[in-house]
Amino acid sequence: MDRQRLPPAEILDLLPQQRPFRFVDEILEVDEHRIVGRYRFREDEWFYAGHFPGRPITPGVILLEAMCQVGVVALGIYLFALERPADEGRAFTTLFVDAESEFMRSVLPGETVTIRGERVFWRRNKLRARIGMFAADGTLVAQTTASGLGVRNE
Amino acid sequence: MDNAAAFEKVVGIIKPFVKNQEAFAKPSEGTRIIEDLGVNSARLVDIILAFEDEFGIEVDDESADKVRTLGDAVQMIQRKTAPAH
Numbered sequence: 001m002d003r004q005r006l007p008p009a010e011i012l013d014l015l016p017q018q019r020p021f022r023f024v025d026e027i028l029e030v031d032e033h034r035i036v037g038r039y040r041f042r043e044d045e046w047f048y049a050g051h052f053p054g055r056p057i058t059p060g061v062i063l064l065e066a067m068c069q070v071g072v073v074a075l076g077i078y079l080f081a082l083e084r085p086a087d088e089g090r091a092f093t094t095l096f097v098d099a100e101s102e103f104m105r106s107v108l109p110g111e112t113v114t115i116r117g118e119r120v121f122w123r124r125n126k127l128r129a130r131i132g133m134f135a136a137d138g139t140l141v142a143q144t145t146a147s148g149l150g151v152r153n154e
Numbered sequence: 155m156d157n158a159a160a161f162e163k164v165v166g167i168i169k170p171f172v173k174n175q176e177a178f179a180k181p182s183e184g185t186r187i188i189e190d191l192g193v194n195s196a197r198l199v200d201i202i203l204a205f206e207d208e209f210g211i212e213v214d215d216e217s218a219d220k221v222r223t224l225g226d227a228v229q230m231i232q233r234k235t236a237p238a239h
């Protein structure tokens with residue numbers, strides 16, 4: 001594999017997070033500045049049993065994780081492949097570095113969310129992005145500015 | 155720019171990333187950014203980008219890697235902001 005513009009299916013193939021901790025179903029758009037992804041929170045996700053018993057609400061930390069899987073990890077894989085063979089990316093893990101987040105409303109089981117990420121900077125394997133999560137009706141439900149650093153696996 | 159002015163600006167840029175406030179109370183040229191101030195190494199990119207914005211310079215990876223102390227940062231900035239001869 002050479003330096004290339006990875007198509008969405010290949011980005012998903014390289015995304016290391018897997019069920020039950022993958023919160024990206026599809027990538028709708030991606031270029032060197034932005035990415036759009038989508039996820040449907042299944043009614044039987046593992047965390048609903050405890051958060052909260054009888055009143056399931058998607059935890060904010062999971063919303064943050066979903067935003068970062070699209071806006072930091074997936075976009076990072078795309079940007080990495082523009083510079084180096086995409087396969088080389090498998091030797092790296094994206095570590096979470098920082099985030100400032102705000103949550104506007106709850107996301108319930110069965111809801112589909114659209115996640116839009118926009119690159120703030122990409123430098124030395126570090127990506128910072130501004131990311132928003134939108135409900136099916138277009139309402140902004142959460143947003144974050146978050147960074148990840150690609151670190152070579154030991 | 156004199157060294158003292160550059161030093162003061164460097165200290166101001168690094169301040170939000172400092173975890174060891176005690177070591178930061180008396181910063182000197184020899185103060186090490188990661189080891190003494192407890193700055194997260196993953197934040198060094200943020201600091202370098204802030205230097206670029208503040209001083210209107212470009213910092214290549216090699217120069218960035220040489221910055222270990224506050225004094226290193228000041229010298230690197232002075233070199234890059236010096237008028238061309």
